[in-house]
Amino acid sequence: TIQLPRPDHRRILTVANQKGGVGKTTSTVNLAAALALQGLKVLVIDLDPQGNASTALGVEHRSSVPSVYEVLLGEIGIADAAAESTQSQNLFCVPATIDLAGSEIELVTMVAREARLKEALRSEVLDGFDVDYVFIDCPPSLGLLTVNAMVAADEVVIPIQCEYYALEGLGQLLSNIELVQSHLNPALTVSTILLTMYDGRTKLADQVTSEVREHFGELALRTVIPRSVKISEAPGFGQTVLTYDPGSRGSMSYLDAAREIAERGSEGKTA
Ligand code: ADP
Ligand code: MG
Numbered sequence: 001t002i003q004l005p006r007p008d009h010r011r012i013l014t015v016a017n018q019k020g021g022v023g024k025t026t027s028t029v030n031l032a033a034a035l036a037l038q039g040l041k042v043l044v045i046d047l048d049p050q051g052n053a054s055t056a057l058g059v060e061h062r063s064s065v066p067s068v069y070e071v072l073l074g075e076i077g078i079a080d081a082a083a084e085s086t087q088s089q090n091l092f093c094v095p096a097t098i099d100l101a102g103s104e105i106e107l108v109t110m111v112a113r114e115a116r117l118k119e120a121l122r123s124e125v126l127d128g129f130d131v132d133y134v135f136i137d138c139p140p141s142l143g144l145l146t147v148n149a150m151v152a153a154d155e156v157v158i159p160i161q162c163e164y165y166a167l168e169g170l171g172q173l174l175s176n177i178e179l180v181q182s183h184l185n186p187a188l189t190v191s192t193i194l195l196t197m198y199d200g201r202t203k204l205a206d207q208v209t210s211e212v213r214e215h216f217g218e219l220a221l222r223t224v225i226p227r228s229v230k231i232s233e234a235p236g237f238g239q240t241v242l243t244y245d246p247g248s249r250g251s252m253s254y255l256d257a258a259r260e261i262a263e264r265g266s267e268g269k270t271a
Contacts, residue, residue: 002039004262011265012121012134013191014153019169020140023159023196026231027254028137029056029087031157033240034258036091040132043082045117046096047149048139049103054095056235058086061095069099072107072116072148079129087240092131100145107144114144114184118152142176150180155191157261160212162198162205162224167212192261193220197227223256 015028028044036042045068046053046061054061061067066081071094078094085091107113119125121134135157136149150156156177160166174190181188193216199205213220225231228250234241241250 004035004038004040004259005265006040006132007262007265010123010131010134011155012136012153013155013157013261014136014138014146014149015157015159016138016146016149016173017158017160017169018140018142018146018173019161022161022166023194023225024140025052025056025137026235027157027159027194027196027225027257028135029053029235030231030240030242030251030254031258031261032133032135033057033085033087033091033242034255035133035262036085036088037242037255038258038262039090040262041090041130042092042133042135043078043129043131044085044091044093045078045134045136045149046093047100047117047136047145049096049098049101050139051096051098052235053137054093055238056240057091057093058238059083059093059095061097063097063099065095065097067097067099068094068117069097069103071120072100072103074116074119077125078120079126082129086238087243104141104143104145107148114147114151117148118185121152142173146176147180147184150177150188151185153185154187155189155265157192157194158190159194159196160208161196162208162227164204166208167215190219191264194223194225194257195220196225198224199227221257221260223253223260225253225257226250
């Protein structure tokens with residue numbers, strides 16, 4: 001049964017921040033799983049050669065499995081590479097293998113190098129594999145893989161860690177998004193800021209939170225993801241926190257964040 005509004009068109013969200021360790025992968029897999037658990041059909045595209053999103057979703061990413069690398073080369077389609085996650089029905093993942101590591105360089109000489117993923121995601125190509133949501137997990141850089149993710153998407157989700165230097169580098173990220181908007185994908189919007197690893201015991205966390213809310217206003221979700229051991233343990237078991245510890249604060253926070261995202265995007269429509 002579907003408990004959340006179904007979007008009136010397929011929403012493609014890129015989770016980006018060139019800083020490593022801010023919660024991109026964790027947010028990608030848990031938001032995706034939260035939406036899937038509530039009946040929506042969700043695809044995660046792992047665009048980081050580390051393959052952390054694939055691992056967390058219980059999807060194989062040995063070098064020999066069909067992956068996003070072959071998709072970018074145009075050798076196979078998204079549907080050929082998508083594997084079912086062990087974490088939920090309706091949840092699929094196009095894994096990243098180590099082959100992807102060389103692709104930033106290989107892409108440089110390719111035709112339409114910035115639009116390879118967009119091309120692969122065209123709805124005609126996805127026929128028979130129709131999903132409500134696509135989440136793209138970006139690597140910690142602003143290279144061609146991240147550009148491909150931004151060109152393919154309608155929305156950017158920016159996770160921000162409630163820590164020192166949280167806002168450092170954000171200007172660079174936003175100006176890269178503007179470059180993509182003006183040259184490659186005018187439809188792209190920054191739709192969502194997600195505060196992660198919030199530790200209520202520190203003053204700093206509240207300072208970062210209010211600074212972000214002041215700067216981004218409504219774009220920042222009301223839900224803040226707490227720092228939680230359960231969230232960080234889950235991927236070690238090939239799980240999302242939603243199955244690893246369903247009742248935990250971390251799990252509830254990702255369910256709430258997913259609900260906010262679903263409700264914002266659907267403009268009041270219900271399934
Ligand atoms: P990124 O993809 O941006 O590099 P990750 O999602 O991999 O960041 O998170 C970096 C590290 O922080 C990982 O070890 C992850 O398990 C941990 N982590 C992420 N979110 C939380 C959280 N809310 N509480 C505790 N640890 C977290
Ligand atoms: Mg990551």
